[in-house]
Amino acid sequence: MTQSNTPQSAALALAQLLAEYPSLPSLHWxxxxxxxxxxxxxxxxxxxxxxxxxxxxxxGTPFEMRQPAKEDEPGEETFSTILNARWRDVDLYLSMGCDAALVADVEAVAR
Incomplete structure (x- = not known):
């Protein structure tokens, strides 16, 4: 069993996630x-x-927000979503964002 709170356990958990769920969206890790x-x-x-x-x-439950786009960003509004969770006894943090016009017009991710 791996000990949590070490870079090795974090790397192992990330490797397991990517191996077990290869269809998840590609992120910068x-x-x-x-x-x-x-x-x-x-x-x-x-x-x-x-x-x-x-x-x-x-x-987990992601936090979502919309805000006016900055000068160098596309569109009129940006959308951001952040998740702090724990998987395989290791803490993780996910952060994603896009032009708000690209977000499907559906309910927020499960709350």
């Missing part, structure tokens, strides 16, 4: 020296739909 891992992705995709796929596997 990193493992923290303090023993947690994170994934992020921004731009041309529906961030709410991508987050829903991760929530179905790792659980």
């Amino acid at each position: 990193s493992v923290s020296p303090s023993g947690w891992w994170c994934g992020s992705k921004y731009n041309d995709f529906d961030a709410r739909a991508a987050m829903a796929e991760f929530v179905a596997v790792v659980g």
Whole structure:
């Protein structure tokens, strides 16, 4: 059994997630020296739909927000979603965002 709160346990949990669920959306991954891992992705995709796929596997309740787009961002409004969860005894953090126009007009991810 792996000990939680080490970079090795975080890397192992991330490797297991990606091996067991290869159809999950591709994210940019990193493992923290303090023993947690994170994934992020921004731009041309529906961030709410991508987050829903991760929530179905790792659980948790994402936080969602919309805000006016900055000068260098596409569209008039941006959408962001963040998830802090625990999977295989390892903390994880997911952060995704996109132009709000790309978000499907459906209910928020399970609350």
